[in-house]
Amino acid sequence: MRSLLSLVHSVSKSLLLLNDLCRVLPGSAERYQGLNSDMLNRSSLTQRWLQTLFLVAISSFLLTGCGGGAPAGPPTDDDGIIESFVTELPDRATQPKLWEEAFVAGSAPADAKPYQMIQVEPQEVSVDENKATVMVTITSGATPAEGEPVEWTLEKTGSDWKFSSAPLKVISQ
Numbered sequence: 001m002r003s004l005l006s007l008v009h010s011v012s013k014s015l016l017l018l019n020d021l022c023r024v025l026p027g028s029a030e031r032y033q034g035l036n037s038d039m040l041n042r043s044s045l046t047q048r049w050l051q052t053l054f055l056v057a058i059s060s061f062l063l064t065g066c067g068g069g070a071p072a073g074p075p076t077d078d079d080g081i082i083e084s085f086v087t088e089l090p091d092r093a094t095q096p097k098l099w100e101e102a103f104v105a106g107s108a109p110a111d112a113k114p115y116q117m118i119q120v121e122p123q124e125v126s127v128d129e130n131k132a133t134v135m136v137t138i139t140s141g142a143t144p145a146e147g148e149p150v151e152w153t154l155e156k157t158g159s160d161w162k163f164s165s166a167p168l169k170v171i172s173q
Contacts, residue, residue, distance in 0.1 A: 078132070078161075082154060083122045085161055086134050090118055103163045104155055114168060123149050130156040138168060 085102075092098040093115035100108050109115070117140055124135040135149040152166045 078127045079125045082125050082127070082132050082134060082161055085154070086120055086122045086136060086152065089120060089163070089166065090115055101162075103166075104157065107164050109166070115166075118168070132156075132161065136166075 089102060092102045093112040096112070099112045102108070119139045121137045121139070122134050123137055126133045132154040134152045134154065136152050137149045150167055150169065153164045154161045155164045156162075
């Protein structure tokens with residue numbers, strides 16, 4: 001809020017300076033002897049045009065720069081919560097406590113290191129009461145992993161979703 005007030009203050013000061021500048025630039029008729037009224041009218045029109053252009057530019061900046069809405073909060077529906085949770089898994093893999101907490105007891109992969117180097121993108125979320133499956137596309141850096149999307153499963157324990165399985169590769173049966 002303070003930065004918005006500061007911006008408005010700066011804009012109003014700029015407008016006052018522009019107004020003063022427009023008055024001084026063309027000068028007065030005494031300064032420019034020999035100017036006819038047609039020339040003075042054109043410079044007055046130019047001043048007004050510049051002021052209008054400046055106001056339009058500042059207004060459009062303020063309107064587009066402010067966003068106009070409240071910042072988006074965390075998702076509240078199960079699909080959104082699960083998608084967010086899935087995309088956070090590589091970050092959780094860098095912290096052992098968060099890694100263990102992300103999985104149902106005893107189902108966390110022993111080696112979290114491979115998960116630290118991937119990016120995951122949930123493709124399809126399916127929720128059935130306290131169980132969910134997510135089709136996940138895994139990429140490593142800029143190179144997509146080979147194969148089809150992988151199915152990860154989650155279970156709701158209390159109010160939290162936890163992974164019951166999150167394989168990196170499709171297991172052939």
